[in-house]
Amino acid sequence: MQEIIEAIKRSAIRIKEAIEFDDTGYSENTNSTGDTQLKLDIKSDLIIEEEFAKLPCIKEIVSEEKEDKTPLHVNGIYGIGYDPLDGSSLIDVNLSVGSIFGIYEGGYSGAHLKAAVYVVYGPRVELVIAMDDVKLYRLNKKGEFVFIKDIVLKEKGKLNAPGATQMGWEPRHKAMIDAIFMDGYRLRYSGGMVPDLHQILLKGGGLFSYPSTSDVPNGKLRMIFEVFPFAFVYEKAGGSAIDGKRRILDLSPSHPHDTAPCFFGSNAEIERVKKCYE
Numbered sequence: 001m002q003e004i005i006e007a008i009k010r011s012a013i014r015i016k017e018a019i020e021f022d023d024t025g026y027s028e029n030t031n032s033t034g035d036t037q038l039k040l041d042i043k044s045d046l047i048i049e050e051e052f053a054k055l056p057c058i059k060e061i062v063s064e065e066k067e068d069k070t071p072l073h074v075n076g077i078y079g080i081g082y083d084p085l086d087g088s089s090l091i092d093v094n095l096s097v098g099s100i101f102g103i104y105e106g107g108y109s110g111a112h113l114k115a116a117v118y119v120v121y122g123p124r125v126e127l128v129i130a131m132d133d134v135k136l137y138r139l140n141k142k143g144e145f146v147f148i149k150d151i152v153l154k155e156k157g158k159l160n161a162p163g164a165t166q167m168g169w170e171p172r173h174k175a176m177i178d179a180i181f182m183d184g185y186r187l188r189y190s191g192g193m194v195p196d197l198h199q200i201l202l203k204g205g206g207l208f209s210y211p212s213t214s215d216v217p218n219g220k221l222r223m224i225f226e227v228f229p230f231a232f233v234y235e236k237a238g239g240s241a242i243d244g245k246r247r248i249l250d251l252s253p254s255h256p257h258d259t260a261p262c263f264f265g266s267n268a269e270i271e272r273v274k275k276c277y278e
């Protein structure tokens with residue numbers, strides 16, 4: 001597992017440099033979700049694949065940017081699902097983006113997740129590793145990721161990150177979001193899942209939601225690459241993650257690119273979601 005973490009650190013440093021200095025234009029390609037791929041999406045994916053290919057412990061990798069799984073080492077034990085550059089469309093407006101990694105063993109359901117890691121490329125590059133607990137690291141001038149602190153969510157927070165197109169929200173969802181704001185929560189939503197969820201974790205709590213809507217009934221965020229890893233992080237930090245009714249990590253995708261409605265947060269906020277959707 002540690003060699004996977006080291007490969008992610010090496011990838012993060014290479015991706016950071018690509019973000020800062022490479023072309024942020026679009027390629028002619030689209031990914032399996034139909035998103036037009038930025039040249040940076042493709043480059044970030046190649047960097048990660050190159051670093052993971054060196055590790056015999058990795059059996060295969062599944063990237064958001066590729067339709068199918070990529071076999072690596074037949075005797076490997078881990079499968080890694082990852083989003084190489086989540087929120088990449090925000091780069092050309094200079095907002096923070098991230099890379100998300102789920103480290104699986106024996107399959108790609110929530111129950112198979114053994115660790116989750118993400119990187120935030122913002123004013124500073126930060127790395128969060130969730131195994132038994134959640135630890136925050138920051139890239140220093142020497143190119144080392146230095147431990148900063150353990151991340152723990154409070155039982156109740158102050159931030160509300162309501163995703164998806166509001167005109168597509170169910171009335172009960174809109175009523176819940178409005179009520180949370182009427183309780184004094186602050187709106188914090190950039191359109192980048194990684195910095196939005198990172199902010200709630202570092203500020204002690206709140207709610208991030210990407211619900212089922214009339215235009216995306218199964219939600220937009222991908223289970224293997226995005227939803228399962230962050231559900232793992234939030235639970236290990238003392239919070240919860242549900243699809244409205246069910247625990248996210250009890251779910252199993254039928255296709256690698258399946259999506260799910262998702263709510264991540266402190267326990268008090270998740271209880272409000274359960275009441276709304278019960």
Ligand code: P6P
Nearest residue numbers: 086087163164165191192193194
């Ligand atoms: P919307 C970025 O494209 C992304 O996949 C996530 O990073 C983010 O949370 C979500 O989409 C934003 O979607 O529909 O609110 O713009």
